[in-house]
Every structure is written in structure tokens, then in C-alpha cells.
Amino acid sequence: MYKYFLLIILIILSIFIYLWQQNTSIRFAYKVSNLQTKYNKISIENDLLKLKINSLLALEKMYSIADRNGLMRPDGNNVVYLN
Amino acid sequence: MKKYSDRDSLLIFIVLIFFFILFIKLMYLQIILHVKIDRVVKKMVTKNNIENSKRGDILDIKGNILATSVKQYIIFLDSKIIKDLNKIKMILFKYGIKIKEQKITEFKEKSYIPIAYNVNIDIANKIRSQKLEGVGFDVRYTRHHPEGKFLTHILGITDCCGNGLEGIEKKYNKYLLGSKIVTRMYRDGYGHIIMQDKLVDQSKMCGQNVILSIDRNIQFIAEQELRKAFDKYNAKKAICIIQNPKNGGILAMVSLPDFDFSNRIKNLKILRNSAISDVYEPGSTFKIVTIAAALDMGKIKCSDSFYLENGKLKLGGHIIRDNHKINGTVSLSKIMEISSNIGIIKIAQKLVKKEFYDYIKKFGFHSLTGIDLIGESKGILMNLKYWNHLTLPTISFGQGIAVTPIQMLSAFSIIANDGVFKKPYVVQEIRKVNNKITFNILDNQKLGKRVVSYETAQIIKKLLRNVVESGTGKNAKVNGYSVAGKTGTAQKFDHKTKSYSTKFYTVSFCGMLPVINPKLVILVIIDEPKSNNYYAAAVAAPVFANIAKRTAEYLGIKKDKYEIV
Known part of the structure; x- marks a missing residue:
């Protein structure tokens, strides 16, 4: 009886792990x-800026601004050349 | 004892039959209809996406952006979905988008009626947030030129899909064009995108950047000064090219009239880059070829003198006149200073036709210079076997031959570069986004082609310097710099009267500075200037001087001459 119970628990755990992994991958996919x-x-x-x-x-x-001012x-x- | 009653057996049988039918149905769906269903589901869940990657930028030699691509939105209407057109009109109007009735009636029941192009991301997002039924958004890259109407003929144009149609955009399209980004999207029941089949770094798929030899500042100087002259003389055309003779790199190239990138181009002729595509009769600037040929062949010496026939020379029934009537003999230098056609004819007559023809070809006339731009023309030169007794004398002073501005500039660059030809180029480098160099022109430019001897080039430079110091090119003097150059005033051929016009001229000035180890060779051409004083000395030489002065000062070229106070 104990063995069967453990087996059921294992199966359910595996299913949960599988579901959790699927769910997480989809959540990450949305995030990405x-x-x-x-x-x-x-x-x-950035390109626009x-x-x-x-x-x-x-x-x-710039030339027209300089001209205006x-x-x-x-x-x-x-003009002084430094070298 | 009876284990099951008849009623129980019937119930079990019905349940089994139900499960059996269910099993058959499942078998049918999973095995027989599997392919069909799978296809339908995939179609619902996945979406193939093909996107253009960003086109490469075009930069000047100092890395300033001359042409770049930016993602912008196209807003379109789907007439099959629209419910309240008036509401859409009202909301879009708030964002400065006006829907033309004509466009809606024209497209009627189409699902794609573009109503606004180049809408920026902020406005597109604001409109999107309104959730208007029947309003769609399309994204595409559009080409922008931060400098505006600048370097138009060199850069060229692209079509709406980002393919180059003219200029650098066309010539280097394969480098500028990025790869197509193909991805598969997975969608949920609401149509929202869950994920892509692969993550693509779009920046790595971009087109390559093309770096020009053009300097934005020098181009600006050339455009500004040339435009002033173009407007002042109400000219038909105006051209200016500036080259570094040491490596052949073009620093500026202007052809006027030009066009505005942002306007629709109605007249396709305006796309023509006159600096490489149009031909003109060069006039006296061509005299350097005649003298170089005679000097190089040893037919004349620098110390030789020539009799100028008192300004009138009879040639087989034709009379060639000079503007100056000079008695006695004059030196080679004086012939250039006063730009005597008779003097040049006398020099040319010392050459055999074939020798002169070969030198014209050696200088690169009637052949392509090989500049990396589309639409170069090779000019017009009569085949040697058709030359008559007038061909050699007239070509010697630049009539009866048609050359392109880039060929004329190259001829002067040969002299500036001590007799060696360097292929002119506009694209210096092509770089990938990660800055890895794909192509560098300087690797191929180390070796040049010798056209005339070093000694010949030095003599011509000296002659050209005298032209500016005390000849027709006085107006080309630049304070603080030694300048060598030659004026050219050529009558234009009138196709109506089948003779040379006395009204229309092409005037030019081509020169270099400083004379020893020239850093710049500049050609200025003004076509059909409307002025009483139409001579090159009065029209083209001052433009050259202004451009040369500003460019030399900008480049910090060391002054080699005392300034005239």
C-alpha cells in the first residue's frame, strides 16, 4: 500500500514538474x-536621437545661426597654429 | 447466482460502445486527420516574419553621418474593418494626420490604404493606444540625410524598399543592404506573441557602413562658394571637385543644380552627376597636356622661344587669333601666362599626330578614370585616322575634344603628383557594424601609373605658377599660399548654327596648392555664365581662390608664402 502511495506521489510530482517547466518557459517567453x-x-x-x-x-x-548672430x-x- | 443482471450488462455494453466510438474518433483525428489539423494549428499559432534589417550608414572621412536609416511607421486604413471613419479622421487629425477623401475613394474596398508615411514611434504609439478599429501600422526603414540638401549627387537615392537607385547608394548597395531577418513567432489564443523561434540580434544583421573620402566641411565650403557663383552668374551648370593628389581621394564634389532628398524628383535629369557624366570642351586648361607631351618627348625645352605671328595665324584657310598681339618671340612661360593659342599650336606642331594622340590617352582622356561612381562618361575624342590638318592644332588648345570634369581634374593631379596618376575614389572604407574593415581603398592606391616624367611635371608646375603670379590666373591667388593653375574659357558649340557660339561659354579654372608638394587640386567650372565679363579669369578663378583659401585654412596646410598685406 505504501509503495503504491509513493508511486502515485512520484507520478503526480513528475506531472507537476513537467507542468511547472512548461508554464515557466511560456512565462519567460512572454518576458523575453x-x-x-x-x-x-x-x-x-536611439537611432532617432x-x-x-x-x-x-x-x-x-550652424552657418545660418552664426550668420544670424x-x-x-x-x-x-x-588664426594661430600651435605647431 | 447470476453475477450481472441483463440491465447491468446492457449498461456496460453501452459504455463500452461509447468508449469504442470515442476511441475510433480519436484514432481518426490523431492518425488520419493528424497532418491536416497540425497544419491548421500551426497556421493559427505561428507567424512567419520577414523583416528588412537596417541599411548601413554613409559617413564622411571623419565619421559624420551623411545618410542613415531610421525605423518609422506607415499608418494605413483597412476599409473592410472600419466602423466609424469620422472618429478615426478626428483622432488622426489631432496628431497632424489628414485623411484625403480622394485616397479613400481611390482605394475603395482595399485592406491597405496608406494614409501617413514616416510617422515617428511616439505618435504611432499614441494612436495605437486609442485602439481604433480599421487603423493599422506598418514599420519600415526610411533613409534620412541629417545635412539636408548636401552631397546629393554622390550619395544618390533609394527606393521605398531601401534599394539604392543612384550614386553611392546604388554602387555599394550590396554592402549597404543588410540581411533579411526571418523569424517564426508563436502566438497565444489572443494573438499575442509568446516567443520567437530564435533570438536575433538585429544589430549584427545590419548593412555595412560606407566611409567616404569626402570631408563634410570641405564639401560644405565647396557647395557654399559654388552656389554663390552659380546664382550670381545665373549659370546653366556649375561644378567643383577637390582632390588629394597624393592618394586620389576626392575631398568634395559638387554639381549644380542639385536636388532636395525630401522632395519628389520630377525631372530625372537632375539626378545626373555632371562632374563625372557630362562632357565639355576644356579650352585652355587642356594646354598642359600639349606642353607636357612636347616636353616629355623632348620636342621643346623650357628655354625655347616661339614666334606668335602678331596674334594671327593662318591654318589651311582658317585664321586662329590670339587676344594679344605680340611682336617677336616669346618664352614658353609667357605663352602659358597669356594663354596664347598660337603659341600652343606651334608647340603642338612639333609633335606627330600619333604622339599627341597617345599622350592625350595617357593622361586618361577618352577613357574612364575608374572612379567608384555610377555613370562615368569617357568623353569624346575623334579617332586618329579621321584627324585632319586642323584637328591637332585645335585640340592642342582644348577645342575639338570633349572631356569630363573628373578627367580634367585627374590630368592636373598627375602634374601635382609629380607625373603619377592615382585613380580617383570616393569610398575609402567599408566597415561592418563591429568595426571590422571589409574593404580599404588605400591598400590598392599605393602604386600609381607614371604618365610623364618627374622633370616634366616640375616644369609644368612652374609654368602654372607663373600663370597665377603674372598671367591670366591672377584672381586665383590665395593669401599666404603659392598657387599653380590655369584658366580655360571655351566657346560652346552651337548645334543650330553648326559653329562655335560667341554668346555661350564654359569657363573653368583648375589649380593646385601649395605648389611644392601640393595637398589640394581644385577644379571649378561655370557653364554659361551670364555676365559681360565672361572670362574664366573673372568668373571661375575667384571662386577657386575662395574655395582654396577656406579649404587650406580648414586643413591647416602650412603657409608657404608671405602674405600680401
Whole structure:
């Protein structure tokens, strides 16, 4: 009787382990999928920010800002070469 | 004693029959219908996803981004699902998206009616959170140019799927294009994605980055100065190329008019890169080829003098005139300084046709320079067997031959590089995302092709320096730097009158600085300038001077001459 009881317990435990493993793998898969989505979103945002930085530093834009503020290109005589 | 009653036997029989039917049904489903069911389930649960990876960036020599790809959204309507179009219109309008009635009537009952392109992720997420029925989102990479209307002809354009159509985008498409990302998604009953069959690091699948020899700052200087002249003279075209003669690397290349990446291109002709595709009659800038050939063949010496026929030379029924009427003989240097056509003809006449033809070919005319851009033209040069008594004299001063700007620049670079030709190039390096170099042009650029001797190149440099110091190129002088160069004012051929026009000219200036060990060779061409003083000395030389001064100062090239105060 004791043996049968142990066998039943073992079978139930095995089933539970199997179910737990299946459940956990699905939960992790959801987590990984969410993280992947987040990662993709952040890399898109990163690319957009890089683009924004480069657009802000566009020479045409900087030149027009400098022009608006009355800045001038330095004359050759005003440039000092250090070596 | 009877073990089971009839009633019990019947019940057991019915239960057994039920289980037997159940067993048969299961057998039918599991064994016979197995393949079909499996297919249907897989279709419901899995989803194959094919995605384009990010196209590689195009960078300048200092690593500044010139073209990059960013993921953006396309918002579309599915007319089969839409329930409340007015609500959708209202909400989308809040985010600056206007739905055109015409588009909806045009597509009618289609499931994909694109209504907004290049929507950024924030706006797309805000719209998505509204859970509008019939509004869908599609993601794709779009090409962006942070510098705006800049380097347009070199960079080229891509189509909506990210394939290169022109310029570097086309030439290096196979490197720029990343691999396709193919994955299989598993979905739950609600359609939510549970997992992918493999985790893909998308950054490793990206296209390779192409690094140009172009310097963003030098390109900006060239574009700015050339555009000023282009507008001032209301020219038909304007071209400027700057090259490092030591390795052949192109530092800037401008062809005007250009186009705006963000506008729809209606006239495809505007995509043509005149700097490599269009031909022009070079005029006096070509004289360096004649003199180099004669010097290299030993037909003339630097100390030789030539009689200039008082500015009028008869050639088989034709009269060639010079702008200057000079009595007596003049030196080789003076011929270049005043740009005498008669003097050059006299030099060319010392050469046999075949010798002159061979030198023209040796300088790279009527053949491709091999620049790594699409659409290079090889120019026009009459076959030697069709040359008549006028061909050699006219070609000697740059008429009767059509060259591309890049060929003319290469000819001057040969002189600047002490007689050695270095293939011009625009792409310096191709790098993978992990910075591993796939291709480096400098490995192939070490050896050049000798065209003329070192001595010949030195003499030509000296002659060109005199042109700037005391000849037609005075306006090309740059404070603090020694400059060598040559002006070229060429009449354009009028196809209507079948003769050379007296109204339309192509003016150019090609020069180098500093004269000893030149670091820059610059070519400026202005096509059909509308001005009373249309000469290259007045139109092209000052543009050269401005570009050369700013570029030399930017590069920190050491001054080699006292400044003129």
C-alpha cells in the first residue's frame, strides 16, 4: 500500500514538474518577447536621437545661426597654429 | 447466482460502445486527420516574419553621418474593418494626420490604404493606444540625410524598399543592404506573441557602413562658394571637385543644380552627376597636356622661344587669333601666362599626330578614370585616322575634344603628383557594424601609373605658377599660399548654327596648392555664365581662390608664402 502511495506521489510530482517547466518557459517567453519589443523600441528611439543630433549639427543650420548672430569667419591672420 | 443482471450488462455494453466510438474518433483525428489539423494549428499559432534589417550608414572621412536609416511607421486604413471613419479622421487629425477623401475613394474596398508615411514611434504609439478599429501600422526603414540638401549627387537615392537607385547608394548597395531577418513567432489564443523561434540580434544583421573620402566641411565650403557663383552668374551648370593628389581621394564634389532628398524628383535629369557624366570642351586648361607631351618627348625645352605671328595665324584657310598681339618671340612661360593659342599650336606642331594622340590617352582622356561612381562618361575624342590638318592644332588648345570634369581634374593631379596618376575614389572604407574593415581603398592606391616624367611635371608646375603670379590666373591667388593653375574659357558649340557660339561659354579654372608638394587640386567650372565679363579669369578663378583659401585654412596646410598685406 505504501509503495503504491509513493508511486502515485512520484507520478503526480513528475506531472507537476513537467507542468511547472512548461508554464515557466511560456512565462519567460512572454518576458523575453516583451523585452525584445522594448529593446527594439529603445534602439529606434536611439537611432532617432542620433539623427536629431546630426540634424542639429548640420553645417547649413550652424552657418545660418552664426550668420544670424553676426558671427564671422576668422580671417587667416587671426588664426594661430600651435605647431 | 447470476453475477450481472441483463440491465447491468446492457449498461456496460453501452459504455463500452461509447468508449469504442470515442476511441475510433480519436484514432481518426490523431492518425488520419493528424497532418491536416497540425497544419491548421500551426497556421493559427505561428507567424512567419520577414523583416528588412537596417541599411548601413554613409559617413564622411571623419565619421559624420551623411545618410542613415531610421525605423518609422506607415499608418494605413483597412476599409473592410472600419466602423466609424469620422472618429478615426478626428483622432488622426489631432496628431497632424489628414485623411484625403480622394485616397479613400481611390482605394475603395482595399485592406491597405496608406494614409501617413514616416510617422515617428511616439505618435504611432499614441494612436495605437486609442485602439481604433480599421487603423493599422506598418514599420519600415526610411533613409534620412541629417545635412539636408548636401552631397546629393554622390550619395544618390533609394527606393521605398531601401534599394539604392543612384550614386553611392546604388554602387555599394550590396554592402549597404543588410540581411533579411526571418523569424517564426508563436502566438497565444489572443494573438499575442509568446516567443520567437530564435533570438536575433538585429544589430549584427545590419548593412555595412560606407566611409567616404569626402570631408563634410570641405564639401560644405565647396557647395557654399559654388552656389554663390552659380546664382550670381545665373549659370546653366556649375561644378567643383577637390582632390588629394597624393592618394586620389576626392575631398568634395559638387554639381549644380542639385536636388532636395525630401522632395519628389520630377525631372530625372537632375539626378545626373555632371562632374563625372557630362562632357565639355576644356579650352585652355587642356594646354598642359600639349606642353607636357612636347616636353616629355623632348620636342621643346623650357628655354625655347616661339614666334606668335602678331596674334594671327593662318591654318589651311582658317585664321586662329590670339587676344594679344605680340611682336617677336616669346618664352614658353609667357605663352602659358597669356594663354596664347598660337603659341600652343606651334608647340603642338612639333609633335606627330600619333604622339599627341597617345599622350592625350595617357593622361586618361577618352577613357574612364575608374572612379567608384555610377555613370562615368569617357568623353569624346575623334579617332586618329579621321584627324585632319586642323584637328591637332585645335585640340592642342582644348577645342575639338570633349572631356569630363573628373578627367580634367585627374590630368592636373598627375602634374601635382609629380607625373603619377592615382585613380580617383570616393569610398575609402567599408566597415561592418563591429568595426571590422571589409574593404580599404588605400591598400590598392599605393602604386600609381607614371604618365610623364618627374622633370616634366616640375616644369609644368612652374609654368602654372607663373600663370597665377603674372598671367591670366591672377584672381586665383590665395593669401599666404603659392598657387599653380590655369584658366580655360571655351566657346560652346552651337548645334543650330553648326559653329562655335560667341554668346555661350564654359569657363573653368583648375589649380593646385601649395605648389611644392601640393595637398589640394581644385577644379571649378561655370557653364554659361551670364555676365559681360565672361572670362574664366573673372568668373571661375575667384571662386577657386575662395574655395582654396577656406579649404587650406580648414586643413591647416602650412603657409608657404608671405602674405600680401
